Amino acid sequence: QITLKESGPTLVKPTQTLTLTCTFSGFSLTAGGAGVGWIRQSPGKALEWLALIFWDDDKRYSPSLKSRLTITQDTSKKQVVLTMTNMDPVDTATYYCAHSVGYCVRGNCYADPYFQDWGQGTLVTVSS
Amino acid sequence: DIVMTQSPDSLAVSLGERATINCKSSQSLLYTPNNRNYLAWYQQKPGQPPKLLINWASTRESGVPDRFSAGGSGTDFTLTISSLQPEDVAVYYCQQYYSRALTFGGGTKVEIK
Numbered sequence: 001q002i003t004l005k006e007s008g009p010t011l012v013k014p015t016q017t018l019t020l021t022c023t024f025s026g027f028s029l030t031a032g033g034a035g036v037g038w039i040r041q042s043p044g045k046a047l048e049w050l051a052l053i054f055w056d057d058d059k060r061y062s063p064s065l066k067s068r069l070t071i072t073q074d075t076s077k078k079q080v081v082l083t084m085t086n087m088d089p090v091d092t093a094t095y096y097c098a099h100s101v102g103y104c105v106r107g108n109c110y111a112d113p114y115f116q117d118w119g120q121g122t123l124v125t126v127s128s
Numbered sequence: 129d130i131v132m133t134q135s136p137d138s139l140a141v142s143l144g145e146r147a148t149i150n151c152k153s154s155q156s157l158l159y160t161p162n163n164r165n166y167l168a169w170y171q172q173k174p175g176q177p178p179k180l181l182i183n184w185a186s187t188r189e190s191g192v193p194d195r196f197s198a199g200g201s202g203t204d205f206t207l208t209i210s211s212l213q214p215e216d217v218a219v220y221y222c223q224q225y226y227s228r229a230l231t232f233g234g235g236t237k238v239e240i241k
Contacts, residue, residue, distance in 0.1 A: 037230075039178075039232075046221065046232055046233070046234045046235045047170075047172075047178065047221055047223075047232040047235070048232065049223075049229075049230040049231065049232060052230065060228050060229065060230075061229075062229060063129060063229050064129075096177055096178075098177075112183070112225065113225045113230060114168035114180065114183050114223060114225050115168075115170075115178070115180060115223075116180050116189075118177035118178055118179070119177065120177055121177055
């Protein structure tokens with residue numbers, strides 16, 4: 001059974017840096033094709049993809065937020081960490097981490113970056 | 129970025145009736161070498177995370193009821209609920225994974241009329 005759980009502060013002040021941790025189980029991020037991503041959802045709004053890290057440590061970022069985001073992985077702890085700098089009230093949202101899969105053929109692995117499994121999300125409020 | 133536009137924003141359908149949601153991408157999601165469309169559909173019920181329903185534009189995930197079907201190719205896609213059930217009340221999102229920068233549509237809220 002695959003599970004993901006987000007953790008981090010529920011309240012941050014404007015200009016501060018947010019650090020969120022996704023702790024997962026039931027899969028390995030060293031498995032070829034695997035990925036873990038972060039997606040957020042402002043209250044009453046649509047989903048917004050933020051970042052994605054793959055088994056080979058390839059990283060992708062939302063172009064509009066790239067300068068503020070860093071995604072890293074700790075495979076031994078089965079965790080993926082997202083940092084977002086210079087937080088603003090508009091960044092108030094529920095932040096989800098999610099698992100994507102892929103496949104390997106003849107020694108080459110490929111990611112299929114849609115999200116099969118999601119955490120429950122964590123609400124982060126940005127306010128002074 | 130590939131922009132994903134869903135329509136309508138919301139729709140109300142009677143129980144047992146058909147609901148159709150549209151998703152249009154600003155560029156083709158069809159990768160011709162493998163003839164696959166890089167599009168997924170999700171269902172999000174109130175207070176819950178999204179749930180993957182469909183990948184590759186038309187492949188239902190295991191356990192998804194067969195009243196959910198999806199199709200389309202290139203830039204135009206649809207998700208259809210053939211006979212709306214009370215548990216289908218949710219917001220539905222499309223997502224493209226063709227480009228390195230992933231994008232979601234704006235969502236379509238499905239309600240009971």
